[in-house]
Amino acid sequence: MDTILNFFDKILQPIFEITTTLIQPILDQLQVIGLSGSVVNFMLIAAILGISIYFTLYCGMFSLANAGFMAIGAYIGAILTTQHDASLGEALIWGMFAGGLIALIIGVPMLRLKNIYLAIATIGFGEVVRILIREFDQLMGNLRDDPTVGGIVRDILGLLVEDVDARRLRITYGPQGITRIPRETEVAHLVVFLLVLAYFLYRFHHSRMGRAMAAIRQDERVAASQGINVVYYKNVAFFIGAIIASAAGVFSAHTIGTIGPEDYDFGRAVDILAYAVLGGLGSWVGPIIGGLTLEAMPEILRELKEYTGLINGLILLLIIIYLPGGLTSLFRPSFWLSRGRFDTAQRVVTAGIVLVAICNVLPYRLEAGAQGRVLGYEVWGLLPAFISVGVAFFLVQRISPKPEGGRYSVLLAGVAAGVWLAFLILGLVGQIENVTTGYYLHLIGMALIVGGALISYPPEIEAASQRKPEVA
C-alpha cells in the first residue's frame, strides 16, 4: 500500500506543481472580483458535487443522497487525518471507498424505487447518515459494552480509533463535530481532480455505458426491451455519483478544517441539485459551470449574503421556466439562431438579464469596495425587475394566447423597468462621480429587456399559439 502511494506521489507531485503555476494568473484575476482563498476551493468542490448528481440524473434517477455520501467521505477522511496521521491522498482513497461500499449496499434495494419515491428514500438516507454521525459515539459506546456483539464492534472500531476502551468514545464528536482537521486541500488538487472528472464525463457521453444510461432516462421500459440491463446501470450510476460525492466531502473537510453533522442536512442536498440544474443537464459542462457560478455568487454579492437562499431559489425558478437547458444552453448557437420572432424576444430578454447580471458584478469589484451602497440599490432594483419580467413572460407564453396577455406583459415589464431605473438613479445621485461604462452597459441591458418584451407584442403571440406540434 505504502509503495503504491509513494509511486503515485512521485507522479502527481510535479503535476500539481505545474498546475499551480498554470492557474496562478486565473487566481489573481478571481481575487480582483472578490474570489480568493478557500472560496475558490468551495467553487471547485461545488463543481465536483454538481458532477456527482449529474450521473444519477443522467440515468433518470432523482436521487438526493449525495449530501449523505459527502458526509461519509468527509468524516472518514477527517477521522483518518486527525487520528491516524493519514495523508490527504489516503483519506481520499478510503473516503471514496467507504462511500462506494455503502452505495453498493443500499443501492440494490433503494433503486427499485422511482421518481418521487426514490427522492424521498434518498432524502431519508441523508437524514439517517446525519443522525447516525451525530449519535455515533454514544451508539458505538453502548454496543461496545454489549456482551454479545461487543467483540466485533471492538474490532471494527479498532480501524477508526486507537483507544477502543476509552470510557467515552471520541470518533465523530457528536453535534460539535470534528475540529482542527489539517487544511491540506490545495486549489491544484481540486483542479486536477476536476479535469480528470471532465475527461471521464467527456468519454462517458460517447461510451456504450453513456448511451445506455441516456436510454434508461428517456424510457426505462423500452431500454429494457432493447437489451439494456436497467438495474445494473442504475446501480453503476448511483455508485459513481456516490464516490464522487465522497471525494468532494473529503476535499471540503480538508478545506474548512471543521465539520459537523449539520453541514450535511437537507439544505445541502438541495444545493447540490441546484448546481446541476442551474448549469444544465444537456452536457457535461453544465454541472461544472452551475457549481462554480452558484458557489461564487454569494461571495460576489456580499451585501446579499443573508439572502443567498432566497436568491438561489429565485434563480432556480427562473432557470427552470425559461432556460430548461440551464446556463449551458446560452452557449449553443441553436439557442440564438433558431427561427421565430417570439423566440427572438425571449432571447433578447435573456441576453439583457445576463448582461445586467454581469455588469452588476464587474464594475463594482473592479473599482473599489467603497461603492458598495450603489450596488445595493441596483441589486434591489434588479429583483423586482427580474420578477416582473418573469411574470410577464409567463403570462405571454403559458396563460394567455390572446393579445391582452401580451399587453399586460408589456405593462408589467414597463413597471419593472421603471422601478429598476428609479433605483439606479437613486444610486447614481448618491455617488455621481462613479459613473462608469458599466452603467451604460446596464442601460443597454435594460433596454434589451424592455425591447424584448415589446417584440413579443400581439401578432407574434398569435403566431406562437398556432405553432402547435404536429398531431398524427
Added chain:
Amino acid sequence: MLSLKNVTRYFGGLTALNCVNLEASAGQVTGLIGPNGAGKTTLINNISGLDHPNSGQIIFNGHEVQRMAPHRITALGLARTYQNIRLFNEMTVLENVMIAQHFLGKSTLFHSLLQLPSHRKEERFIRQKSLDILEQFGLSHLQNELASNLSYGDQRRLEMARALAADPKMVLLDEPTAGMNAVETEQLGEKILDMKAAGIAVLVVEHDMALISQVCDIVYVLNFGEVLTVGTPDEIKRDPAVIEAYLGRDE
C-alpha cells in the same frame, strides 16, 4: 421458435389472459387479432418480459422466459415495436439504432476512457451496421436528426429499423400500421414479407385485415383473453364466431 402454454395473467379480479396457447415458428408470419381490450398488448408484454404471467409457460428459442428480465429475453433474440411509437426522442436517429445493439457490445467505460483499440473497433462496427440498417429503411439521410423531429411515418420506420438492428430471431409488431395510409401499409407488408424470407419469426398484432391477408400464414383470434379460433386468414374471415366477436350477435 415461440410457444405459449396455458399462459394466464390477471390484474386483480380482471382476467386479461386466460390459458392462452400459441405457437409461432421461424420463417412464418403469425397474426394476432381481436377486438379492443381482448388482451393482445398484454400478451405481447408478457412475451417480451415487461410483464410476467401469473401461471403458464412461455418458451422462446428453447428457454423458459416467463420469469426472465426483458433485457435477457432480448439477448436471446427477441425484438419488438410498440403500439404508440416509443423512440428515444432526445437521441439522434443513428443513436436510436445503435442502442439496440447495446447487448452485442462488450466494451466498458474503462475501455472508453483509455480509448482502447477494441473499443474503437466495436464502435466503428456498431456504427457501420446501424448505417446499413438505416439505408435499408431509407432513413440514412436523417441519421443526425433527433428522433422527435421525424415525421410520423419515419418514426414508425425507425422503430422497425431499431427492432431489426440486433439481428433478432423473432420480432413482435404491435399494431405497426396504426395511423398509416393504404400505400404505406402495403409497403410495410412488403417489409414484413422480407423478414419472413430472411427466416425471422414474426408475430404481428393488427386491426387491418388487408395487411393480415397480405402477410399472415396463420392467425390467432383473441377475445376476452382467450383464443377464440386459429386458422389461415381466409378461414378466419369466414368464421361466424369471429364475426360475432367483432360485430356482435344478430338478434
